[in-house]
Amino acid sequence: MVETDVLVVGAGPIGLTLAAELRRRGVNCRIIDRLAAPLPYAKAIGIQPRTLEIWESMGLLREALDAATPLLGQLIFVNGEQVGRIVLEVPPEVPFGFVALPQYATERVLTEHLDGLGVSVERGVELTGFEADADGVTATLTGPSGEWPVRARYLVGCDGAHSIVRKGAGLAFTGDAFVEEYMLGDVEVGWKLPPGFSIRATHTTGGRVDDVLVCIPLPGRGRYRMSMLAPPELATPAAGGDEVAHGLEGGRAPQLADLQRVLDRLAPEPTTASNLRWSSVFRISHRIVDRYREGRVFVAGDAAHIHPPTGAQGMNTGIQDAYNLGWKLALAVAGIGADGLLDSYDAERRPIGEEVVGRTVRHARTGIDADPDDPRTILLREAQLLVNYRGGPLGYDLDSAEKALRAGDRAPDVRGLCRPGVEFGLRLFELLRGPRHTLLCYAGTADDAAGLDELAETARRHAHGRLDAYAVLAPEADPSGLLLPAVRDADGEFRAAYGPGIVLVRPDGYLGYRSGPAVPGEQRSGLLAAMARTFAAPIGD
Numbered sequence: 001m002v003e004t005d006v007l008v009v010g011a012g013p014i015g016l017t018l019a020a021e022l023r024r025r026g027v028n029c030r031i032i033d034r035l036a037a038p039l040p041y042a043k044a045i046g047i048q049p050r051t052l053e054i055w056e057s058m059g060l061l062r063e064a065l066d067a068a069t070p071l072l073g074q075l076i077f078v079n080g081e082q083v084g085r086i087v088l089e090v091p092p093e094v095p096f097g098f099v100a101l102p103q104y105a106t107e108r109v110l111t112e113h114l115d116g117l118g119v120s121v122e123r124g125v126e127l128t129g130f131e132a133d134a135d136g137v138t139a140t141l142t143g144p145s146g147e148w149p150v151r152a153r154y155l156v157g158c159d160g161a162h163s164i165v166r167k168g169a170g171l172a173f174t175g176d177a178f179v180e181e182y183m184l185g186d187v188e189v190g191w192k193l194p195p196g197f198s199i200r201a202t203h204t205t206g207g208r209v210d211d212v213l214v215c216i217p218l219p220g221r222g223r224y225r226m227s228m229l230a231p232p233e234l235a236t237p238a239a240g241g242d243e244v245a246h247g248l249e250g251g252r253a254p255q256l257a258d259l260q261r262v263l264d265r266l267a268p269e270p271t272t273a274s275n276l277r278w279s280s281v282f283r284i285s286h287r288i289v290d291r292y293r294e295g296r297v298f299v300a301g302d303a304a305h306i307h308p309p310t311g312a313q314g315m316n317t318g319i320q321d322a323y324n325l326g327w328k329l330a331l332a333v334a335g336i337g338a339d340g341l342l343d344s345y346d347a348e349r350r351p352i353g354e355e356v357v358g359r360t361v362r363h364a365r366t367g368i369d370a371d372p373d374d375p376r377t378i379l380l381r382e383a384q385l386l387v388n389y390r391g392g393p394l395g396y397d398l399d400s401a402e403k404a405l406r407a408g409d410r411a412p413d414v415r416g417l418c419r420p421g422v423e424f425g426l427r428l429f430e431l432l433r434g435p436r437h438t439l440l441c442y443a444g445t446a447d448d449a450a451g452l453d454e455l456a457e458t459a460r461r462h463a464h465g466r467l468d469a470y471a472v473l474a475p476e477a478d479p480s481g482l483l484l485p486a487v488r489d490a491d492g493e494f495r496a497a498y499g500p501g502i503v504l505v506r507p508d509g510y511l512g513y514r515s516g517p518a519v520p521g522e523q524r525s526g527l528l529a530a531m532a533r534t535f536a537a538p539i540g541d
Contacts, residue, residue, distance in 0.1 A: 004030045005333045007139055007152040009165050011035075011121040013044070013103065014301030014318040015158030016110035020058060021326025023117040024435045027333050030150070031119065032141065034126035038111075041278055042102035042186050042225045045216050046071060046312025050384035050410075052096035053509065054323050057433050060113045067109060068099035069219040072196035077268050079203055086368075090383060091376075093497075095413050095429065098383070100217050102225070103315065127164050130155060132295050154329060156298045158322070161285070163303035169294040175287030175357070178308070178364070182284070183230040183254040186277040188222045189215075191269050199224075201266040213266040226273075227309075228262040230254070230281050254279040284308050286361050288353050292321075292346040300325060305353035308364035311382045313356050320384065320508075321349050327435065327507040336464040336536050340393065348389045385410060389510055396530035398501075398515045398522060405498060407514050407530070411505045414498075416491035417472075426487060428494065431470055437512065437534075438505040439469040439527075442495065446478045453483045455502070455524055461538050462531045504530060 006022055008015045011033035019031040047068065055061045076084035088098045111121060125143040132138075137155040141148055157165020166173060193199065196217060203211035215224040234252060256276045263273055286307045292299055301318025325345050331337035359381075368378065380386050388409045389395055395407030405412075414428040432438050439459050443449040449471060456469035471486040472494050473479055479486050489495055502523050504513035513530035515523045 003150050004028050004152045006030075006154045006156060006329055007032070007137070007150060008156050008158060009033075009127045010157065010159035010163075010301075010303070011038075011107070011111070011123070012158060012160065012301070013106050013110060013315050014322045015156075016107065016114055016121075017054075017058075017319050018156060018158060018300065018322035018326050019119055020110065020114045020117060021323060021435075022330060023114065023119050024058070025327065025330035027330050029119065030122060030152075031114070032122045032125040032127065034124070036124040038104060038107050040104050041280070042104065042218055043184075044103045044106070044309075044312070044315035045100050045218065045225055046316070047099045047101050047106075048312065048316045048382070048384045049090055049094055049096040049098060050387070051316045051319055052099070053413075053429070054319060056096075056429060057509065058113070059433070060109055063109045063112070064101060064106070065099065067105045067219065068101040069217060070196050071098040071100045071198070071217065072194075074198045074200055075193065075268070077199070077201040077266075080268070082268070088379065090379070090385075093412060094383070094385060095427065100219070102218055105219075106315075127159070130165075130168055130297075132169075132297050134295075137296050153333060154296045154298065156300060156325070156329075157303045158300050158318075160302045161287075161306045163299060165297060166289060166299050166303050169297045169299070171294060171299065172290040173287045174290070175285060175306075177283065177285040180284075181230040181235055181281060182227050183234060183258065183279065183281050185226050185254055185256075185259045185273070185279040186218065187224065187226060187256070187259060187273040188220070188275045189224060189263070189267075189271045189273055190222055191267065191271040193268060199268065201268055203266060211262075211266060213262055223275075226259060226262075228259070228266075231258065231261075234258065234281050252281075254281065284364075286357050288350070288357050292350050292353075293342065298325060298345065300349075304350075305357055307357040307360040310360045310363040311368065313360055313382070313384070316384055317353065317356050320352070320387065323508050324349055330435075331466075331535070334464075336466075338532060338534055338536050341534055344393045348392050348394075352387055394506070394512055394530075394533050396513050396526065396533060398513075398526040405511065405514060407511050409511050411503075411509050411511055412497050414489075414493045416489070416493050418488040418490045419486075425490070431468070431487070432505055432509060434468055435507055436466045436468055437463055437507060439467060440472055440494075440498070440503045440505065441469065441484070442472045442474075442489075442498065442500050442502065443477050443479075443482075444474040444495075444500060445476075446480070448500075449473070449477065449479065449482050455527070456484050458524065459504075459527060459531065462528055463535055464538060502527060506534075 006029040008031040022029045073087040128142045130139040136153045139150045157163045199215040201213045202209045214227045288305045300321035390408035397407045417426040441452045460467045471484045473488045500517040501515035506512045
């Protein structure tokens with residue numbers, strides 16, 4: 001007997017995101033974590049603009065921003081001299097910038113959001129084994145009350161670098177480890193460097209870096225999460241065999257004096273560290289699984305990919321894993337997902353994981369400033385705004401001609417939309433916040449608007465009702481007789497970004513279909529072909 005649709009293992013940011021996205025779509029799920037309480041560590045800090053877009057759609061943006069502090073850029077020092085200043089300034093069409101939020105605060109915001117959806121984390125409960133078959137997974141859980149089995153349709157491992165789910169599913173996790181060992185500390189300093197900027201200070205000898213200090217701002221006055229090379233007396237034994245050497249290590253934690261010695265050598269100006277909240281030694285590996293899915297078992301986040309923390313890519317990439325998987329699992333649980341829909345998770349996300357692992361390893365060894373791409377491309381890539389699924393199994397373009405925007409691309413936001421009854425201008429993202437697919441039909445003239453009601457109704461039927469549809473009207477278009485909810489593209493921003501035609505936006509904010517200015521019959525057939533890659537055929541077809 002199935003006791004839950006999805007069992008999520010691990011209540012870090014990735015597991016919490018997945019559970020929330022499942023519950024938002026009415027999926028029965030459970031989330032467990034072996035720890036009795038969340039860890040109070042500021043491990044992952046940097047929050048990318050793409051993650052803020054996701055949180056806006058999920059409905060927790062305000063809570064996250066309330067707890068965060070702006071991340072404005074980075075100051076770079078070599079041998080005591082400032083040699084660079086990176087300003088994290090996003091283009092005007094991007095709605096959010098970069099912020100810093102300690103991981104424990106991220107987990108708190110997500111946990112409270114999940115609680116509001118009626119699901120609480122089952123803490124002190126550990127997955128100790130599982131058996132998967134064609135119909136589901138039988139998991140063995142262990143907790144304070146003993147050991148018991150749970151039957152689930154699907155199992156998702158969000159349980160970190162040492163994932164029990166990954167090991168139980170027999171997934172290969174190949175890669176290597178950095179020989180260096182680092183120490184972390186959460187402290188306050190009194191320097192006069194500009195707030196909101198991270199600090200990277202290195203010492204070089206003969207062109208080789210032999211000492212490093214990285215300070216990431218945290219909410220609070222003069223507060224930073226600092227990382228630096230660990231001295232030999234704090235070294236811990238390296239993991240042996242197939243054990244993954246990644247993350248916080250046991251052994252003696254660094255003391256304030258250990259951190260102060262590095263600040264005395266490398267800080268851009270004399271300063272004294274105080275109020276040490278926590279510290280640890282940690283190691284870095286870079287690995288990725290050979291597949292993100294094995295039957296009814298999936299992995300996401302650090303359970304699937306680990307890499308250096310350069311550019312704050314890890315947690316943000318894992319959140320996107322969960323955001324991609326959540327809506328697909330919901331359709332599969334409802335029995336309306338197309339054959340192969342769940343396979344698209346690996347097809348779309350593993351190439352992203354491979355790219356992130358490779359890029360962060362390069363940047364850790366040579367620095368982001370050694371990247372050959374132009375600064376704008378580097379910034380947008382680090383912001384995770386260039387992630388796309390072009391050529392993937394779910395995307396469908398009506399023609400193969402090169403376009404600025406293609407199926408598989410992130411749907412850009414648009415301002416200046418007007419709607420009757422709303423006095424302030426709307427953003428497109430306000431229409432895309434729901435948990436379903438969204439069909440956007442551009443109409444430049446009354447002739448373009450003809451047939452859109454019928455097209456939208458057909459699309460809803462093929463989406464089994466899980467689709468919202470809007471007409472987007474040119475400034476001069478007449479909506480008379482149109483039943484479809486309509487917004488007006490008053491400033492022409494929508495047409496400039498998307499062009500004419502129709503667009504299908506997936507629940508995770510990527511384009512599933514873009515027609516271009518095709519004739520209505522071609523638009524309809526192309527749309528239904530695209531939807532058939534995601535949805536099972538409706539009853540009666």
